[in-house]
Amino acid sequence: MQFIENTEMSEAAQVALAKRIILRSKIKDFFFIATGVCMASIGLKGFLLPNNFLDGGAMGVALLFDLITPLNLSLLILLVNAPFIAMGYKQISPQFAVKSTLAIIALSSLVHFIEVSSFTDDKLLIAVFGGFFLGSGIGLSIRGGAVIDGTEVLAVSVSRKSSLTVGDAIALFNILLFIVAILLVSLETAMYSMLTYLSASKTVDFIINGIEEYIGVMIISDEAEQVKATIANDLGRGVTAFRADGGYGKKGNNLPDRKILFCAITRMEISKILLEVEKIDPKAFVIQYPIKDTKGGMIKKRPLH
Template sequence: MVKRLLKIQDNSIVKRITIWRQIKDGLFIAIGVVMASIGLKGFLLPNGFFDGGAMGMSLLLDMLTPVNLSVLIILVNLPFILLGAKQVSVPFAIKSTLAIFALALLVHYIEVPAITADKLLIAVFGGFFLGSGIGFAIRGGAVIDGTEVLAISVSRKSSLTVGDFITVFNVCLFIIAAIFVDIETAMYSMLTYFSASKTVDFIINGVEEYLGVMIMSSYNEEIKQMISFDLGRGVTVLKSDGGYGDKAKELPDRKVLFCVITRLEVTKMLVEIEKIDSKAFVIQYPIKDTKGGMIKKRPLH
């Protein structure tokens, strides 16, 4: 099917890409499971801290019930895995199941000595290692914390966004912790959650955040040459219709330049555009990811 649709003559290309993708996914998931287990065993568990999301729920239940944490990790995430099979895909659910079982086994069997007794360091670095684990697992196409799967499902059936649901979920979780454990632990655990969430964003999105830039100018040809030859970036010319004002009447068929650059390059581009046309209208907006073209690959892709 793929060969016929894409008109690929050599099927070995498809197999090579697929195998290499599976190897990278497996490596990312393995790294994620190890990092998360270090965060749990080396920082959070010895000091009674927890995180947000499904992992935070597992840790909180471990404090309040006699059930082993390894069992709780599986039980809490099981409904999210089943939901992921319906909402995302069956391969996603299978990889997530393997990742969660691997994490549960590591948490149960490995011994990691408590690295520090400083509560601030525990919260920050525990969140860092746990967030790294969650982020690498997501890069591998799986989850070891299924809250986002539930959030996606809820957002499709209500007015809540994914971010809104996760925020509400974690606020409720920390309130319960403050009531049944203590306020100080809940506050430090909130810090753990913030550290973990920022680490997840860093692992998934990388250092080089991409921006889409749209430029409307009477000197679009000069700006296009500058972007292509001076900055070495690809640029696409879009045809547009002017909608308002005298310029719309004078130039009904206008051109809009579009390119994708990193945040580190945007200042230089704006300066160069200013040199060519100080009245140019420039729009910037964030882009989650890119592939192909003249944008260099991200380090972990």
């Protein structure tokens, strides 16, 4: 009887813990999205709008229509992003669509009701800092599980139905957008808008990936056990060993099974890992590739998580 009561208490504690985790996650998402919406509105009202600058993506389309049509930008932000949100509802999740809809409505409301004086008349500063604030808003919103620029949703859809990658689809979309801007507005505006887009995209990458981008390292070595011990004990990094069949040229079938080591580290630690591996086995085969994000394990927490 006592065992059953303890089990029930344990289950109740797990439910309570799960509720606290969900609540904490929702608060964090709300903070990211709210801050992102405010940053994006500053970029639009304080830099881009007063100087008729454009950006890439869905926001660039809304800004372009704002220049060539009598429609209000607040309404255009809603109209341009609506198809992307509907696409996200089907391809990602209803929760994503709801959060994105609320974020876009909040952004369009701030753009419509809040007045912000232009910070500068210098076109270079407008392009760089307008892109920075807008990119910060987009990146923080993505960290909160929503979008205020639906281009990424379109890119994911295109990549699933064609040979284009997500990056290729976004680049193609923006190339077409800037060509239209050259034809309908001016070459100078389009060129400054490209600079704005580059500033915004780099800011988005920085916010999403952080300062310390993680690198996945796979090590194939005859001294796998010693390399594993060095990484785990001396460097204090988690390492996983996979069993693999040997396969090298004509002798591949005769090679014994070996271990492939894998670890996730920051870019700043890569030289230390490579040095230790080379000291143990100069002939080790090492593969490196970028990792977008990590959770748990024996690695440092990424800032803003």
